[in-house]
Amino acid sequence: MNSKIKTLHSWKRISLIEEEIDLPNGQKITHTTISHPGAAVILPIAENGDIIVINQFRPSLKKWLLELPAGTLEDGEAVEVCANRELEEETGYSAKTMISLGQVTPLAGFCDELQHLYVAKDLTLTRRYACDEDEVIEVISLSVKQLEQKIISGEITDAKTIACLSKAKLCGYI
Known part of the structure; x- marks a missing residue:
């Protein structure tokens, strides 16, 4: 073709x-x-039901975005391996249970990226690894209700976060 x-x-x-x-x-x-090689997006659910999110400065937008942890696949890396790696790098948590929610196509008009959505459960606080040099990240814990309010108010505008949260809710994980 x-x-x-x-x-x-x-x-x-x-x-x-x-x-x-x-x-x-x-x-x-x-x-x-x-x-684009693709990415993993992770919805980490703490034992109390809160969601672990990150507040990340995005140089492209020159502002902070409240979003779920996510990251680009390395060459030859399995998607679930990427999800686990990014979760620990960005939040300092590891997950015993990683559940696939499928994938979304965020920018199909001009980009071939597939974002693979995951729910991470049975979390253990380990340590945060060194972020990439362009990453400035704060880790925050919010209830599902707080997250939904922030989406409604426009404080959360990140499409992958809204998509993953919506899919997890529709699938009954939250």
């Missing part, structure tokens, strides 16, 4: 690619896509 792929720019594990694509209607187009 794809006859020609050209990498326009690469940064970390993300690339901007241009490719010729045959559409289902027979039309040929040149489409530009951000190629």
Whole structure:
């Protein structure tokens, strides 16, 4: 289906690619896509039912975002391994139970990223590992009601957080 792929720019594990694509209607187009290896998004549920979230400074937006821990897959890394690694790196918790909620496609119009959603249970506080150099993170514990209020008020705008929380609630985990 794809006859020609050209990498326009690469940064970390993300690339901007241009490719010729045959559409289902027979039309040929040149489409530009951000190629992304995928990510894991984790909803950590504490023993008391609170959700562990992070307040992270996002340089792209130049502001703090309240969000669930998440991170990009390393080369050849299994998704659940990524979920466990990111949970511990960003929050200092490890989980005995990691439940897959499936995946979401956050930016399908211009990016091929798949975000794999997880519920993390049976948490143990270990230690936070060194974050990436561009990560400034505070760990916070909030009730589900508090999280929902922050979504309603617009304090939480992060799409992956809203999607994972919604899917976990619809599936009966919270």
